[in-house]
Amino acid sequence: MSSYRTHSKSGLPIMYLQDHKQALWEKFSEEYPNGMRRTAFMTRLQGSRFVYQDNLGGLCSECNECGYESFASINTIIDTHVEDEFSKEELTQKLNSLRRYMRREYIKDLKITSSGTPAHKSCICHCLSHSFGICNLQHFEICNGCVELFHFFDLIKNHVDGELHELLDDYLKKLISWLGHHARKFYLNTHVQVNLDELDEDGAVIIVDYKMRILPHTARETKSQFFGKR
Ligand SMILES: [Zn+2]
Ligand SMILES: [Zn+2]
Ligand SMILES: [Zn+2]
Structure with missing residues (x-):
C-alpha cells in the first residue's frame, strides 16, 4: 500500500x-x-x-478498485435489475455482510507460525500455505464465511438477466483478488512484526515498498475461467 x-x-x-x-x-x-x-x-x-x-480508505488502489468499486457496481446491479422488493432487500443485506466479512473477519482466521511461515488451514481460501503453492495437505471445506462469497453470486444470478452473468463473474474475480490482497497484507504485516521481534542492537529492519504477488487459488472456477481453457 x-x-x-x-x-x-x-x-x-x-x-x-x-x-x-x-x-x-x-x-x-x-x-x-x-x-x-x-x-x-x-x-x-x-x-x-x-x-x-x-x-x-481510498489510499490503496487495490482496495479501491477490487473492494469499494466492485461493491458499488454490484449494488447498482441489484438496484436496477432485481425487481422483486424482497429479493432486493435480501441481496443488499447479504452484500453488506459479505463486505464486512471480507474487510474485517476474513484475516482473523489466517495463520502464520511464530517464525513467520505460512500455515495450513482446512478452508482452502484461508490456507496461506496453499496460496504459496507449498501445501500438500487436504482442504476438505470452505469455511462458512468464505462460502458466502460464492453463494452470493449464485443467488444474484438467479435474479438477474443472463446477459449480466459474465459481468458478475468479473466482479467475483475481483473480490477473490481482494481476499488475496487482504491475505498478502496480513502476511507482510506479520513479517514486519516477526522481524522487529528478532531485531538486536546491531540490526536494522528496512521496509521496501514493492508489489508482491501471491496468485489467488480458489476451489471453484468462475465460468469465464472454465470456458477460457479451451
Ligand atoms: Zn488495500
Ligand atoms: Zn493447506
Ligand atoms: Zn475461509
Whole structure:
C-alpha cells in the first residue's frame, strides 16, 4: 500500500495512529508516568499530520478498485435489475455482510507460525500455505464465511438477466483478488512484526515498498475461467 503522504503545512510525513487517541494516551501514561501531561499529549496529536488508521480508505488502489468499486457496481446491479422488493432487500443485506466479512473477519482466521511461515488451514481460501503453492495437505471445506462469497453470486444470478452473468463473474474475480490482497497484507504485516521481534542492537529492519504477488487459488472456477481453457 502506498500511503506516503506529507502534511502540506509542515512538509513532514503523515503519521498513522495505531489506535484511538484515548487508548494511546493510556498506553503512554502507563509507560511514562512522569512524561508529558494529558493535555499536552492530546495537543501534540491534534492537527492533520496525525491520521487515525480508519481514515485510510481510498489510499490503496487495490482496495479501491477490487473492494469499494466492485461493491458499488454490484449494488447498482441489484438496484436496477432485481425487481422483486424482497429479493432486493435480501441481496443488499447479504452484500453488506459479505463486505464486512471480507474487510474485517476474513484475516482473523489466517495463520502464520511464530517464525513467520505460512500455515495450513482446512478452508482452502484461508490456507496461506496453499496460496504459496507449498501445501500438500487436504482442504476438505470452505469455511462458512468464505462460502458466502460464492453463494452470493449464485443467488444474484438467479435474479438477474443472463446477459449480466459474465459481468458478475468479473466482479467475483475481483473480490477473490481482494481476499488475496487482504491475505498478502496480513502476511507482510506479520513479517514486519516477526522481524522487529528478532531485531538486536546491531540490526536494522528496512521496509521496501514493492508489489508482491501471491496468485489467488480458489476451489471453484468462475465460468469465464472454465470456458477460457479451451
Ligand atoms: Zn488495500
Ligand atoms: Zn493447506
Ligand atoms: Zn475461509
